[in-house]
Amino acid sequence: MNRVRFAPSPTGLLHIGGARTYVFCWLFARSTGGQLVLRIDDTDAGRNTQESLRSILDGLEWLELPWDEQHYQSERRPIHVRAAEALLAKGVAYRDFTAEGAAEAERGEGGPWLFNPGMRDLGAIESDRRASSGEPFVIRFRVPREQPGGVGFKDLVFRKHFRRFADIEDFALLRANGHPTYHLASTVDDGEMGITHVIRGQDHLTNTFKHILLLQAMGFDRPSFAHLPLLLGPDGSKLSKRRHGPIVSVTNYRDMGFLPAGFMNYLSLLGWSPKDNREVLTVEQLVDAFRIEHVLRTNAVVQVGEKPGETQVDPKAVWLNGQHLRSMPPAQLLPYVEAYFRGSGWWRDEFSGARREWFLEAIDALRSRLNLLSEFPVRCRAYFHDDFGFEPKALANLDRDGVRDMLRELAARIERAPDFTEQSVEHELRMLSAEREVKAGLLINGSRAALTGQPVGPSAFRVFTLLGKDRVVARLRAV
Ligand code: GLU
Secondary structure: OOEEEEOOOOOOOOEHHHHHHHHHHHHHHHHOOOEEEEEEOOOOOOOOOHHHHHHHHHHHHHHOOOOOEEEEHHHHHHHHHHHHHHHHHHOOEEEEOOOHHHOOEEEOOOOOEEEOHHHHOOOHHHHHHHHHOOOOOEEEEOOOOOOOOEEEEEEOOOEEEEEEHHHOOOOEEEOOOOOEOHHHHHHHHHHHOOOOEEEEEHHHOOHHHHHHHHHHHOOOOOOEEEEEOOEEOOOOOEOOHHHHHHHHEHHHHHHHOOOHHHHHHHHHOOOOOOOOOOOOOOHHHHHHHOOHHHOOOOOEEOOOOOOOOOOOOOHHHHHHHHHHHHHOOHHHHHHHHHHHHHHOOOOOHHHOOOOHHHHHHHHHHHHHHOOOOOHHHHHOHHHHOOOOOOOHHHHHHHOOOOHHHHHHHHHHHHHHOOOOOHHHHHHHHHHHHHHHOOOHHHHHHHHHHHHHOOOOOOOHHHHHHHHOHHHHHHHHHOO
């Protein structure tokens, strides 16, 4: 069975690139019937923060793509230390007693990268003696120097890679303070956790040579590697919080009103696309279509919105989210709208209780023009609350000649009419416009403005029935 891991370091907010890696790991696991391990790479105690860990877990939970197992690397330190000692005992690693800061790589004339050659060649007896006398040391991997060769692998995305031993330095495994390095902890855990596929950012590609050497030395099977192309900002530089701001952090997308399925669809297309070039895909369709071999080798670009005042996120992300927002069954959408309404202090329990059916109809009618959940409160307040404002364009529709008068008359007729349906309202409105010899559009636009404060919205007669007779009559009268 395939086992893949996602291994974030809790040293910053969950980045959209990290989330993209997670989505690819998840899709790979699900589409091959495998398992996904979430491993928090928290070995660097000095740089870990609780805030970062929270952001990672919150962001991943929000995506609704569950993992199968979870580990904290820091809890496994004794295992990492034992592995380094075993390598030392086998002679595959050695102690370097030079002060850590002084241990600089030296590259001779095309020769091997050696850390303090004297240390590499120190006899076992001398090394043990210095260690037991309490002298601090770093444990380094002894990269084979004798034979010419090197390390090669076939990346599932980036194809064949090879590096000569002579170009790989004797990298550290255990620091003088007893902490394992990333290389050691990562490979020990990948080996012990039975990881079959390592899927991670392209920035780790060059680490893979070291990891293969280490895994081999420890007697583990070599997993397959798949490196994912980088994410760039619109300026062509590597996407970063510092340069590209809040669009880089995942929880911001949640707060902006994205649906997990919409955001995940967007992430899935950053560096991959299905054979038939579809763009709008549900989670199930993505699982069906995903193939790691089809990941692109070109960097993916995250665009930034340009219209002033609009959300600065990639317009494609907003568009894709709109596709999901409009096609999801309303009942499935309800919990997200509820969470968003609660956040804006708009929620009333009757929306999921006595008035649930009505609420679902309202969401269904309103969403046709929306892309983000956050637009429900901004653009649809009049449907859920009686105090709402008027947009200038809506006011202009009310200010046209005689419109207010006619709307008051319409209110009276609607009140008297025996029925209150889209058809009966339309009938009353058209009769009135014919009598007054004005275009029906004048009254249609006027009533939409009076009822919702907005110049646009769902079909005008639908607005009447959504609001219900009492509110319609009261609002038309109040113009
Ligand atoms: N903790 C590393 C990172 O966040 C993991 C890299 C890897 O997947 O091996 O970049």
